[in-house]
Amino acid sequence: MSKLGEQAEECARLLRQSRSAALLSGAGMSTAAGIQDFRGPQGLYRQLGVDEPERLFDIRHFLLDPSDFYEFHARFVELVGRVQPTRAHRFFAELESRGKLRGIITQNIDSLHQRAGSKNVLEIHGGIWQSTCLRCGKLYDLDRATRLMELQGVPHCESCGGPLKPDVVFFGEAVKHLEECRRLAEQVDLFFVAGSSLVVTPAAVLPALCPGRIVVVNRGELSHAFLPPERIALLVEEDIDTFFDAVRAALGW
Ligand code: CNA
Numbered sequence: 001m002s003k004l005g006e007q008a009e010e011c012a013r014l015l016r017q018s019r020s021a022a023l024l025s026g027a028g029m030s031t032a033a034g035i036q037d038f039r040g041p042q043g044l045y046r047q048l049g050v051d052e053p054e055r056l057f058d059i060r061h062f063l064l065d066p067s068d069f070y071e072f073h074a075r076f077v078e079l080v081g082r083v084q085p086t087r088a089h090r091f092f093a094e095l096e097s098r099g100k101l102r103g104i105i106t107q108n109i110d111s112l113h114q115r116a117g118s119k120n121v122l123e124i125h126g127g128i129w130q131s132t133c134l135r136c137g138k139l140y141d142l143d144r145a146t147r148l149m150e151l152q153g154v155p156h157c158e159s160c161g162g163p164l165k166p167d168v169v170f171f172g173e174a175v176k177h178l179e180e181c182r183r184l185a186e187q188v189d190l191f192f193v194a195g196s197s198l199v200v201t202p203a204a205v206l207p208a209l210c211p212g213r214i215v216v217v218n219r220g221e222l223s224h225a226f227l228p229p230e231r232i233a234l235l236v237e238e239d240i241d242t243f244f245d246a247v248r249a250a251l252g253w
Contacts, residue, residue, distance in 0.1 A: 004238060004242070004243065004246055005250075007234055007236050007238075007243070008243065008247045008250045009250045010233070010234055011215060011236075011247045011250070012250035012251045014213060014215065014234070015100060015190065015251065016251075018100065018188075018189050018190035018212070020101070020187070020188045020189065020190075021095065021100055021101050021102065021188050021189070021191065021192060022101065022102055022104070022105065022185060022187075022188040022190075022191050022192070023092055023101065023103075023104045023105070023191075023192040023193075023194060024105045024106075024107075024191070024192070024194075024196060024203060024206055024207060025092075025105070025107065025108060025113070025193075025194050026106075026107045026108065026194070026195045026196025026197065027196070028194065028195020028196065028197075028218060028219070028220070029086065029089065029106070029108060029194050029195035029240060030083075030086065030089075030108055030110055030112055030195070031195070032086045032087075032088070032240070032241050033086050033089075033110075033112060034082070035079060035083060035110055035112075037195075054171065055068070056069055056072055057069070057170050057171050058171050058172060059171065059172040059173050060172060062165065062170060063134075066163055066165070067154050070149060070154050070155070071153075073128075073149070073166065074150075076128070077128060077142070077146055077149075080128065083110075083112070084115075085112045085113070085115050085116035086112070086116075086240070086241055087241045087244065087245060088194065088243075088244045089112050089113055089116035090117070091244040091245075092104060092113065092192075093113070093116040093117035094117075094253070096117075096118055096119060096120065097117070102120065102184060102187065102188055103121070103122060103184045104118055104120065104121045105122045105124055105181045105184060105185075105203070105206060106121060106122070106123055106125075107125050107196060107200065108123075108125070109123065109125055109126060109127050109128050109168050110128070111127055111128070122177045122180055122181050122184065123176060123177070124169075124177060124178070124181055124203050125168065125169040125176070126166075126167045126168040126169045126176055127166075127167060127168065128142060128166050128167075128168060129167075130142070130145075130166070130167045131145040131164040131165060131166045131167065132165055133157035133159070133160060133162045133163070133164055134162050134163050134164070134165050135157060135160050135161070135162025136157060136159055136162055138157055138158075138159050138160070140155075140164060145164055145166065148164065175202060175203070178202060181203075181206055182209055185206045185207070185209035185210045186210070188210055188212065189210075189211070189212035189213070190212050190213055190215065190233075191206075191207050191210035191212065191213070191214045191215070192214075192215050192216075193214065193215070193216045193217070193218065194218070194240050195217070195218060195240055196218065197218070197220070197221045197222055198222060198223045198224075198225070198227065199221070201226075204223065204225070204226045205226045207227060208226055208231075212231070213232075213233035214227065214228075214231050214232050214233060215232075215233055215234045216234070216235050216236065217238065217240055217243050217244075218236075218237065219237050219239060219240075
């Protein structure tokens with residue numbers, strides 16, 4: 001049997017034994033959908049022509065001048081609107097509906113897990129589906145904020161004229177739902193990491209909070225700084241869709 005086949009069989013065995021699992025997903029989960037990771041050779045920064053990514057997502061720079069960010073954001077929103085969830089997004093939605101997956105922690109801001117049908121999704125870096133007026137706190141859904149963005153470039157509040165900011169976590173801001181993410185990791189006996197280099201903290205420390213086994217599916221850069229080696233059941237250096245297709249087959253679905 002091929003290495004892929006063996007790892008898929010082992011993953012299926014771990015899933016059958018598990019009472020409840022969780023997933024931490026990163027940018028690699030959405031590359032097959034057409035949304036690239038940020039810094040890779042095909043990365044979004046290059047694809048959308050961004051020169052200074054750190055400055056773009058720095059909250060201090062956004063507060064001084066949000067126009068650079070919105071130039072990037074308009075193109076990102078348009079891209080997200082065009083793509084569809086991947087087979088792996090759908091596999092994890094199915095795991096949840098079959099009662100095997102307790103929840104997903106995602107570092108992604110593209111809402112593709114929810115669009116695939118997943119219900120319990122903790123967006124630790126926020127999402128683009130809602131924006132907030134920085135002056136009066138009024139909330140805007142994505143459609144309304146996008147219309148204002150198309151009209152004005154930098155969208156402003158219809159009530160008070162303050163600038164809007166999407167509810168995405170910028171560098172220099174606190175992450176969201178951290179306590180819930182920690183509790184989820186502590187409560188499951190199997191923890192998947194898919195498409196994350198585990199470089200960005202605090203998301204990267206979450207797998208180690210799971211008292212059970214860890215399955216990592218990632219092709220390319222991966223930091224082991226926060227991964228307890230004795231609890232890694234599988235380290236799969238494969239394409240995510242290819243691997244979870246094989247797991248689905250091994251489960252007989
Ligand atoms: P990352 O640090 O870019 O890591 C992604 C990892 O996935 C890399 O090691 C890649 O080599 C690997 N990878 C890419 N494609 C595949 C594939 N098909 N199969 C297997 N492995 C693959 O991204 P992280 O998410 O870990 O952390 C960085 C930032 C980037 C997070 O805050 C994300 O929110 C943010 N981001 C989000 C999106 C999105 O919402 N889709 C897109 C780009 C960046």
